Amino acid sequence: MLSELRPQVLSILNTNAEVSVRLQEICNLLQENISYYDWVGFYFKNGNKEELKLGPYAGEPTDHTIIPFGKGICGQVALSNENFVVPDVQAQDNYIACSINVKAEIVVPLFVNGENIGQIDIDSNTPDPFNSEDEDFLEFVNKEVAKIL
Incomplete structure (x- = not known):
């Protein structure tokens, strides 16, 4: 499923729209097409x-x-420069709750010229939904996003 979205990610990023518009379209694409x-x-x-x-x-x-x-x-990923997969947010001491419905989170840093300049953050209302395929996909998204920043 995730690999099927790669061409759409590239298609969005390769338009001439403002960067913020393209990033918004990426967010919409992922949120609308990946159930968790x-x-x-x-x-x-x-x-x-x-x-x-x-x-x-x-x-x-x-x-x-x-x-x-x-x-x-x-905030931890901003310092560690590493992916952080949280299968159960309740088990994390240093967690900021955005919604009582959130059960899991994945954060993948975004590098431009080797510098961590940001990240993509995914919250899920499904317990423990993320796996290595999600990490690979989000790393791909960030590598492509870095090219337009």
């Missing part, structure tokens, strides 16, 4: 500050528009 991707969004490093700022997203509105480095799953 209930919230899909991009966070980006906020200038020189040690924090992330919410970019385009699809799903329920969130109050978490700014996330300090080290706080929550996203």
Whole structure:
């Protein structure tokens, strides 16, 4: 299923639309086509500050528009530069709840020229839905997104 979306991701990113519009379309595509991707969004490093700022997203509105480095799953990925798959958010001490419905989360860092400049964040209302195929797919998405940033 995920591999079938790769050509659509490339098609969206290869248009001449504004970057923010293309990122929004990626969020919409993933959220609408992957049943367990209930919230899909991009966070980006906020200038020189040690924090992330919410970019385009699809799903329920969130109050978490700014996330300090080290706080929550996203903030931890900003420091670790590594994928973080959380099968059960309740089992995480350093978790920022966006919705009581969220059961699992996956965050994959976004690198431009070797620098972690942001990430894609997926929340799922399904317990433990993510696997290595999700990680591979989201790494692919971020590699392609990096080319337009």
